[in-house]
Amino acid sequence: xxxxxxxxxxxxxxxxxWGLIAAIASVTVFGLSVGQAAPLLPLLLEQRGLxxxxxxxxxxxxxxxxxxxxxxxxxxxxxxGVRDLLVACxxxxxxxxxxxxxxxxxGAWFVLRILLGLVGSTIFTSAEAWINQLARDGERGRIxxxxxxxxxxxxxxxxxxxxxxxxxxxxxxxxxxxxVAVALLPLFAAGKEAGGFGRERGGxxxxxxxxxxxxxxxxxxxxxxxxxxxxxxxxxxxxxGLGEQLATTILSAVYIGSIIMQVLIGWLSDRLSRVLALLLxxxxxxxxxxxxxxxxxxPLLLFALVFVWGGLASGIYPxxxxxxxxxxxxxxxxxxxxxxxxxYGVGGLVGPALGGMAMQIDDPxxxxxxxxxxxxxxxxxxxxxxxxxxxxxxxxRRAPATAxxxxxxxxx
Numbered sequence: 149x150x151x152x153x154x155x156x157x158x159x160x161x162x163x164x165x166w167g168l169i170a171a172i173a174s175v176t177v178f179g180l181s182v183g184q185a186a187p188l189l190p191l192l193l194e195q196r197g198l199x200x201x202x203x204x205x206x207x208x209x210x211x212x213x214x215x216x217x218x219x220x221x222x223x224x225x226x227x228x229g230v231r232d233l234l235v236a237c238x239x240x241x242x243x244x245x246x247x248x249x250x251x252x253x254x255g256a257w258f259v260l261r262i263l264l265g266l267v268g269s270t271i272f273t274s275a276e277a278w279i280n281q282l283a284r285d286g287e288r289g290r291i292x293x294x295x296x297x298x299x300x301x302x303x304x305x306x307x308x309x310x311x312x313x314x315x316x317x318x319x320x321x322x323x324x325x326x327x328v329a330v331a332l333l334p335l336f337a338a339g340k341e342a343g344g345f346g347r348e349r350g351g352x353x354x355x356x357x358x359x360x361x362x363x364x365x366x367x368x369x370x371x372x373x374x375x376x377x378x379x380x381x382x383x384x385x386x387x388x389g390l391g392e393q394l395a396t397t398i399l400s401a402v403y404i405g406s407i408i409m410q411v412l413i414g415w416l417s418d419r420l421s422r423v424l425a426l427l428l429x430x431x432x433x434x435x436x437x438x439x440x441x442x443x444x445x446x447p448l449l450l451f452a453l454v455f456v457w458g459g460l461a462s463g464i465y466p467x468x469x470x471x472x473x474x475x476x477x478x479x480x481x482x483x484x485x486x487x488x489x490x491x492y493g494v495g496g497l498v499g500p501a502l503g504g505m506a507m508q509i510d511d512p513x514x515x516x517x518x519x520x521x522x523x524x525x526x527x528x529x530x531x532x533x534x535x536x537x538x539x540x541x542x543x544x545r546r547a548p549a550t551a552x553x554x555x556x557x558x559x560x
Contacts, residue, residue: 164282166337166338167278167282167338168279168282168283168291169334169338170231170334170335170337170338171275171278171279171282171295171334171338172279172294172295172298173298173334174234174238174275174331174332174333174334174335175271175272175275175276175295175298175299175302175331176298176299176301176302177302177327177328177330177331177334178238178241178268178271178302178327178328178331179298179299179300179301179302179303179306180302180303180305180306180309180327181241181245181302181306181324181327181328181331182268182302182303182306183302183303183304183305183306183307183309183378183399183403184306184307184309184310184313184320184323184324184327185245185306185324186303186306186307186378186379186399187306187307187310187378187379187382187396187399188310188315188320188324189206189207189248189257189261190203190206190207190379190380190382190383191315191382191392191396192315192316193206193254194383194386195315198254199508200380200383200504200507200508200511201501201504201505201508202254202504203379203383203500203504204376204379204380204500204501204502204503204504204505205500205501205504206254206257206258206261207261207375207379207380207500208375208496208497208498208499208500208501209257209258209261209262209265210261210262210264210265210268210375210496211265211371211375211493211494211495211496211497211499212262212265212493212497213261213262213263213264213265213266213267213268213269213493214265214266214268214269214371214489214490214492214493214496214497215265215269215490215493215494215497216262216265216266216269217265217266217267217268217269217270217273217489217493218269218270218273218353218485218486218487218488218489218490218493219353219486219490220266220270221233221269221270221273221274221482221485221486221489222353222479222482222483222486224270224274225274225277225482230274230275230277230278231335231338233270233274234271234274234275234335235332235335235336237267237268237270237271237274238271238328238329238331238332238335239332240267241264241267241268241271241328242325242328242329244260244263244264244267245264245321245324245325245328246321246322246325247260248260248321249318249321265493269489269492269493272489273482273485273486273488273489274482276295276469276485276488276489277481277482277485279291279292279295280292280469280472280473280481280485281473281477281481283473285473285474286418287418288418288470288473288474289413289414289415289416289417289418289422289425289466289467289470290411290414290415290418291414292414292466292469292470292473293410293411293412293413293414293415293417293466294410294411294414295466296406296410296414296462296463296465296466296469297406297407297408297409297410297411298407300403300404300405300406300407300410300462301403301404301407303378303399303403303406304399304400304401304402304403304404304406304407305400305403306399307382307396307397307399307400308397308400309323309327310396311393311396311397351479351480351483352483353483353484353486353487353490354487355483356483356484356486356487357487357491359484360471360472360475360484360487362471362529362530362533363468363471363472363484363488363491364487364488364491365491365526365529366426366464366465366467366468366526366530367464367465367468367488367491367492367495368491368492368494368495369464369495369522369523369525369526370462370464370465370468370492370495371491371492371493371494371495371496371497371499372495372496372498372499372502372522373433373461373495373499373519373522373523374462374465374496374499375495375496375497375499375500376499376500376502376503376515376518376519377399377402377458377519378399379499379500379503380500380503380504380507380515381398381399381402381515382395382396382398382399383395383507383512384507384512384515384516385398387507387511387512388445388512389445390445390447394447398450398451398454401451401452401454401455401458402454402455402457402458402459402462403458403462404455404459405454405455405456405457405458405459405460405462406458406459406462406463407459408459409459409460409462409463410459410462410463410466413425413428413429413460413463413466413467414466414467414470416428417467417470422467422470422471422474423530423533423534424534425463425467426464426467426468426530426534427527427530427531427534428460428463429460429461429462429463429464429467430461430464430523430526430527430530431527432456432457432460432461433457433460433461433464433519433522433523433526434520434523434524434527435457436453436454436456436457436458436460436461437457437516437519437520437522437523438520439453439457440453440454440457440516441513441516441517441520461523464526465492468488469485469488472484472485472488502518503515503518506518
C-alpha cells in the first residue's frame with residue numbers, strides 16, 4: 149500500500165461513518181412524519197363518516213406513487229447524486245403535506261397521496277441503497293437492524309405526536325412539515341460523501357423480480373402488512389372499543405417493539421442465516437395475528453402482544469434488505485432497492501383495500517384474519533427456499549476452500 153493510500157484510509161472511514169449517520173438520521177426523522185400522517189388522514193376520513201373500504205382505498209392511493217417512484221429513482225440518482233436528490237425530495241414532501249390542508253377534499257387527497265408516495269418511495273429507495281452500500285458484509289444485518297430500529301422509532305413516535313396535536317385544524321400538518329424540515333439537517337452536515345455512488349447505469353428494476361424472487365415476495369408481504377396495519381389498526385382499535393387516544397397509540401406499541409427487536413434480528417441474520425431469521429419473523433407474524441383473534445381487548449395485554457408481534461414480524465423487511473446487499477453491488481444495488489420499493493408499493497397498494505374489505509366481512513376481526521393468511525402464505529413460500537439454501541450451504545462447506553471469501557450464509 150502506498151503512503152497516499154494509507155493517508156486516505158482514515159478519511160474514507162470517517163466519510164463512511166458520517167454517510168451512515170446522515171442517511172439513518174434523516175430517514176428516521178422523515179419516518180416520524182410518516183408515522184404521524186399515517187393515522188391522521190384515515191382518522192379524519194373516519195370522523196367525516198367515510199366507509200372503511202373507501203378509506204382504505206384512499207390510503208392505498210399512496211402506493212400508486214410508491215410503485216412509480218422507484219422506476220425513476222435510479223435515473224434521478226445518476227443525475228443528481230444521492231444527497232442532493234434526498235434534499236429535493238424532502239422539500240417536495242413539505243409542499244405536498246401542506247397542500248393536503250389547503251386542498252381539503254377526498255379527490256384532491258387521492259392525487260396528493262399518490263404524489264407523496266412517489267416522493268417518499270424515492271427517498272427510501274435512495275437512502276436504503278446508500279446505507280446498504282456503506283455497510284460491510286459482516287455487519288450488514290446489524291447496520292440495517294439499527295436503521296430499521298431507528299426508523300421504527302420515528303414511525304412509533306409519530307402517532308404519539310398526533311395525540312399532542314390532535315387531528316383537527318392546521319396544527320398536525322404544520323408540525324409534520326416542520327419535522328420533515330428537521331430531516332434535512334443531517335444531509336447538510338454530511339456534505340457530498342456519497343461521491344459517485346449510483347452514477348453508473350444499472351439494469352432494470354423489473355428484471356430484479358426474476359433475479360431475486362424471494363426478496364421481492366417477502367417485501368411485497370411486508371408492504372401489505374405494514375400498509376394495512378398503519379392505516380387500519382387504529383380503526384380496528386376504535387371498533388373493538390378502545391378510545392381514540394388508545395386506538396391511535398396502539399401503533400406505537402408495534403414500532404416500539406420494532407425498536408427493541410430489529411438489532412437482535414439483524415445480529416441473528418449476521419451470525420446464523422438470513423433465511424432462518426426470515427422464518428422466525430414469519431412464524432411470529434402468524435402466531436401473533438392468531439393470538440390477537442382470541443385475547444380479550446384489555447389494553448395492557450393487547451399492547452404487550454402487539455409489542456412482541458409487531459416487533460418481530462416487522463423484521464422481514466430489514467432481513468430482505470440485508471439479503472439484497474449481500475448479493476448486489478454498485479448500480480445494481482440502487483436497481484434492486486428500486487425493485488424492493490416497487491414490491492413494497494404493490495403490497496401496500498392492495499393492503500388497505502384488502503384490510504377494509506376484510507373488516508366489512510367480519511368487523512373488526514377480518515383485519516387479523518388477513519394477517520393470518522398473509523404470514524401463513526409467506527411461511528409456506530419461505531420454507532422451500534430455506535431448504536434449498538440449506539442444501540447450498542452444505543455443498544459450500546464440503547467444497548474445497550477457494551481464494552475468495554464465501555458468501556454470507558443463508559442468502560437467497
